[in-house]
Amino acid sequence: MKPRLTLRWIVFAIAAFAMNFPVLATLITAFKPPGEVSRNPSLWIKAPTLENFATVLTVSDRLNVYHYLWNSAVAALIGALLPMIVAFPLAWAMVRRGTGRSVLFPLVVNLRALPLIIFAIPLYMMYSVIGLLDTRLGLGLILAVVNLPLALLMLVNAVAEIPAEIEEAAHMDGARVPRLLIKVVLPLCRPALITTFVFGFITAWNEFLFGLMLTTRDAVPMTVGASFFFATSGGGVQWGTAAAVMVVAALPPLVLGLVMFRRISGSMVAGAVKG
Amino acid sequence: MTPGRSVENALLAGPLVLFLLAVLGFPTVLSLVYGFSETGFQTLTAPEFSGLKNFRDVTADPTFWQAAWFSLRFGAITALLQCGLGLALAVYLAPLARAHGWTVAILIIPMIVAPAMMGLMYRLVLHEFAGPVPHYLYSWFGWSPSFLGPANVFKTVVVAETLQWTPFAFLLFLTAYQSIPQDLREAAAVDGTRPWRLFWKIELPLMMPTVFVALFIRFIDGFRVFDNIYTLVGAGPGGSTTSISIYIYETFLRRGEIGKALAAAILLFATAFVLLSVAQRLLRGRAP
Numbered sequence: 306m307k308p309r310l311t312l313r314w315i316v317f318a319i320a321a322f323a324m325n326f327p328v329l330a331t332l333i334t335a336f337k338p339p340g341e342v343s344r345n346p347s348l349w350i351k352a353p354t355l356e357n358f359a360t361v362l363t364v365s366d367r368l369n370v371y372h373y374l375w376n377s378a379v380a381a382l383i384g385a386l387l388p389m390i391v392a393f394p395l396a397w398a399m400v401r402r403g404t405g406r407s408v409l410f411p412l413v414v415n416l417r418a419l420p421l422i423i424f425a426i427p428l429y430m431m432y433s434v435i436g437l438l439d440t441r442l443g444l445g446l447i448l449a450v451v452n453l454p455l456a457l458l459m460l461v462n463a464v465a466e467i468p469a470e471i472e473e474a475a476h477m478d479g480a481r482v483p484r485l486l487i488k489v490v491l492p493l494c495r496p497a498l499i500t501t502f503v504f505g506f507i508t509a510w511n512e513f514l515f516g517l518m519l520t521t522r523d524a525v526p527m528t529v530g531a532s533f534f535f536a537t538s539g540g541g542v543q544w545g546t547a548a549a550v551m552v553v554a555a556l557p558p559l560v561l562g563l564v565m566f567r568r569i570s571g572s573m574v575a576g577a578v579k580g
Numbered sequence: 581m582t583p584g585r586s587v588e589n590a591l592l593a594g595p596l597v598l599f600l601l602a603v604l605g606f607p608t609v610l611s612l613v614y615g616f617s618e619t620g621f622q623t624l625t626a627p628e629f630s631g632l633k634n635f636r637d638v639t640a641d642p643t644f645w646q647a648a649w650f651s652l653r654f655g656a657i658t659a660l661l662q663c664g665l666g667l668a669l670a671v672y673l674a675p676l677a678r679a680h681g682w683t684v685a686i687l688i689i690p691m692i693v694a695p696a697m698m699g700l701m702y703r704l705v706l707h708e709f710a711g712p713v714p715h716y717l718y719s720w721f722g723w724s725p726s727f728l729g730p731a732n733v734f735k736t737v738v739v740a741e742t743l744q745w746t747p748f749a750f751l752l753f754l755t756a757y758q759s760i761p762q763d764l765r766e767a768a769a770v771d772g773t774r775p776w777r778l779f780w781k782i783e784l785p786l787m788m789p790t791v792f793v794a795l796f797i798r799f800i801d802g803f804r805v806f807d808n809i810y811t812l813v814g815a816g817p818g819g820s821t822t823s824i825s826i827y828i829y830e831t832f833l834r835r836g837e838i839g840k841a842l843a844a845a846i847l848l849f850a851t852a853f854v855l856l857s858v859a860q861r862l863l864r865g866r867a868p
Binding site: 313316323325334346348387409415416419421422424425427446447449482511512528532544547551563569 | 589592596606608669686694698700702797800833838848
């Protein structure tokens, strides 16, 4: 038993190291002084420093990390909350009354499997006409579409787990549907709502393609903004600074994801298997 | 059902339906109009009907077929690699995962990192002068391949995608594996069944539905890949890593050929639709 377990630890260590290697190397590079990166590309830091983070967090006329972070936060918030708001009443109607079970449900759930680029071009054209191009709202709206399938799926599952008797009791007391939904069903769905929100926020934060296509300056999200640090304006990439900006960009979803790790992994599995 | 009730149901479904119509319905109409029209960024408001011209342009473009072939190969290879590795890891590390839940958290970190960021990180990691991978290869073996050169770039992006998304397969398989009733395994142990045989004859067949789901999801994601390849190498040397998504993006924003890009997107949609219907029919056929 003992030697086998040791072997398992070794396999785990190798897998963890290989899969997390880019993250690890980036984290280490972020703490190297600018001059050291090219002289010492190893995984060892000779003189650890916070200089790169100071550079990243200093606003220049070309790059403004706070702006990108704010854009990402607002767009991701819209992208996570909106699908829950529109999906919640339908999820209840689907479970209790079968509304939209045959058409709407498969339609929405299958959206998840479509290549997103299909929607990016017509959206670009529509946005440029109605003035949503390069706005946080415009970006948030399409991120909401990305999150809609999983939100609907998870809310349907959550409502289905509520015993019908609880609702019937409220119904007897004369509660009408809107009141029933808000006072009874919503609180009972709380765990699912939190999971859906966190998962949606991470997905929206990490999205890149729509940020790249639908924003240019005012609403650039963090993922796209980080890639600006690689666009060299003469000279080479400042690797230390680039590494630090990636750490900053990856930190919010990582912290959220690891804190909520059990719920997140559970919802990933549920979303995959039940979809 | 009373009429009052169906109005109520419509109201309950309303927000979602309106939202979909606004954000996807209208663009879909636009797609169809412009897909069959002659347009550039200058004549955006005055599309001129041109029939199937855009579709002929796309299907006559060798780059389109090259991109389609790339996406197909990339999706298939990465899905197989991820599911193979994920399955092996899940089954082998299951005892560890059960006793120490945090090990699972460590293994799924790559999934929480944005694919676009992962692509940028690989740019650092593989960089000739600043990257640790070439550095260690040089100091240990005195030689390092050019990871992003024409000869190796396909392998590089496949490995990068595989390492980021094997955790997804791992997680699905781990859950499936742990939900196999323990008494099945105990009964097999009493019968003297060897672990290897237990896996092939009992555990794997029980996990087969999950295997299909994982393969399918990973194939779809690989087929439509954009973020990580785009940030790592862009279209690649000689267009060698142009996936279908990158092809459409470049046709649209770089070359401004709106009609052609939309025609390609419509073809892609049709393909995805057919694939999806077939896959679902197959999966449903399997379900008891």
